Amino acid sequence: MRKIPFLFALVMFAFGYSQTNLEDFESSPNLSGFEGLGGANVVANPSVDANNGSATVGELIVVQAGNPWQGANLVMQSNYLDVSDPVTNTVTLDVYSTSAFNILARLAGGQNGATDSAADAAHTGSGWETLTFTFNQNLDNTGSANGEYSTVALFPNWNGGGYHDPEIERTVYVDNLSGTQGAAIPVVLDMLEDFETTPIDFVGFEGLGGANVVANPSVDANNGSATAGELIVVQAGNPWQGANLVMQDNYIDVSDPTTNIVTIDAYSTTPFNILARLDGGQNGAIDSAADAAHTGSGWETLTFTFNENLDNTGSANGEYDTIALFPNWNGGGWHDPEIERTVYVDNIQGTAGAAIVVTPPAIPAAPIPDATDANVYSVYNDTNSYSTIFPFAYQFGGGLDSQVDLDPSANVNNAWKFNLGNGGYGQGEEGTTGAINAYDHVTFDYYIFAPTNSAATATGFKFVLISDNTTPVTEVTYEIGTNEAVVTEQWTKVSIPLTYFTNLGFDQAEFFQWKIDPFASSVDNNSILYIDNFLFTNGDLLSTANFTDAKFSVFPNPTNATWNVISNSVINTISVYDILGKQVISVSPNTLETSIDASNLKTGVYFARIDGVNGSKTVKLIRE
DSSP states (O other), X not given: OOHHHHHHHHHHHHHHTOOEEEEOSSSOOEEEEETTOSEEEEEEOSOOBTTBOOSEEEEEXXXXXXXXXXXXXXXXXXXXXXEXXXXXXXXXXXXXXXXXXXXXXXXXXXXXXXXXXXXXXXXXXXXXXXXXXXXXXXGGGOOOOOEEEEEEEEEEEEOSXXXXXXXXXXXXXXXXXXXXXXXXXXXXXXXXXXXXXXXXXXXXXXXXXXXXXXXXXXXXXXXXXXXXEEEEEOTTSOTTOXXXXXXXXXXXXXXXXXXXXXXXXXXXXXXXEEEEEEEEEXXXXXXXXXXXXXXXXXXXXXXXXXXXXXXXXXXXXXXXXXXXXXXXXXXXXXXXXXXXXXXXEEEEEEOEEEEOOOOOOSSOOXXXXXXXXXXXXXXXXXXXXXXXXXXXXXXXXXXEEEEEEOOSSSSOOEEEEEEGGGOOEEEEOOSOTTTTTTOOEEEEEEEEOOOOOTTOOOSOEEEEEEESSSSSOEEEEEEXXXXXXXXXXXXXXXXXEHHHHHTTTXXXXXXXXXXXXXXXXXXXXXXXXXXXEEXXXXXXXXSSOOTTTOOEEEESSSBSSEEEEEEEEEEEEEEEEOTTSOEEEEEOOOEEEEEEEOTTSOSEEEEEEEEETTEEEEEEEEEO
């Protein structure tokens, strides 16, 4: 009768301290040498037999060039090693050697004050042997184990009471570290974006009311940051409005969505759901979306596991440069109509992937304007220190890719880079009624590439000024590629009298927004566009000023043979471009009258840039 409870106790004892294989060296172990160890590598098993059938094992190489106490750290990947009781929580390690030796194992990375502890074991040199370590030996100036540990350090140059000096050069192999499994090791996340450093590539799209970096709305124990990202949902935008946050330093590594989680601090005083979508996957990594719910209690840390396949996406499987945030998500789709709200985000954390290497585009910097400060209202320029500038308050649209420095020297000459395949982009301001009343032209420099999309209809883009003088607001468009010929792959200055816009209903006194859109408002026209030196000016900044003084007549138009050109002043040059911006004709008549031979041109629309001594003009030509 007394044997039964004793046997039961033995069974319970065995189950209570069951051994778990904590590292089998088959899946990228965290093994690194120190103090001059000749190598700590994962290699093929040197002797697959009945004692060890593993495919791969750890290799430790002792060399005389290292210190006598050379060794390797093996860091646990999933769970701590529990050696709370060193007598019962023993640790075993499979070791291979063809010569007898001793090895010291030392527990490090103790949790909650657990002390380092070292124990040793002897190997007979008979191939694969399972060695047992009991961490109450107090070797190497340590104590008795008393907790959970993250690291086991292995010293293969141990002599049983110290270290061989000089070292005995040898190669040994280790495998299958087993012991009592402790608590799960918390995932340590890298800070990918804290919204504190500038410039932050944070851009709204699909009509989001704002994607801005602003002061933290509630500095408290949950978030002590000075600044955070602000997302403003408005009913004027599409239900799927959101913002792209592009990584600055490292890709987001979500190779395994169950372990490579992403967390985002979010602030709201009302409950809401938010969808996060990984874009810009490297090496074919697919887009992936996941969501999280916020309770409305202020700053909360939300966790995203990108294997939910939401919004017609798949499970994450690589590294990504962009995370898109959708604050109008309802948990299963989009609120329609939108629920207007303002929420804040901060501290995007996850696993840092490879460093992002920014290769400057192989194009020159834009020319530096020569307009005087008194004659300029600057929207975008970073080379002239103009004192009157557009008071940017918010942005919208997803077309702005980044801001890039195109000056190869130590100087800085930035330009906006737009990817028109992602739509348009605009900016707005508030409270500056009449700010551009004193100016008579708007000018900018552009550099554009032809679209790569086979469905593209033309190269070019829309430049739009918007005034708040009506409901809805007034938008007036000047289209490069229609109002004037587009020129590809060279910096081209555009200078437009503001009368062009006011004659079409734009109210100069009520200017408050501008935007860039793809040609014909179609993302099929996915040109890469650079813009610099966006200025309102007194006077046309083109060297051939007098836009309104130059008079040109072109006839017949359409034609199937020749266009005749007559001017009130000498015509210096005429350049004819096709709809894609390719120059097809160039003549230098230096006369008041000339003709353009169209007989070799295909039927279609062309543009002629006519430069004369009194000014320049672009006219549309039609070849029948």
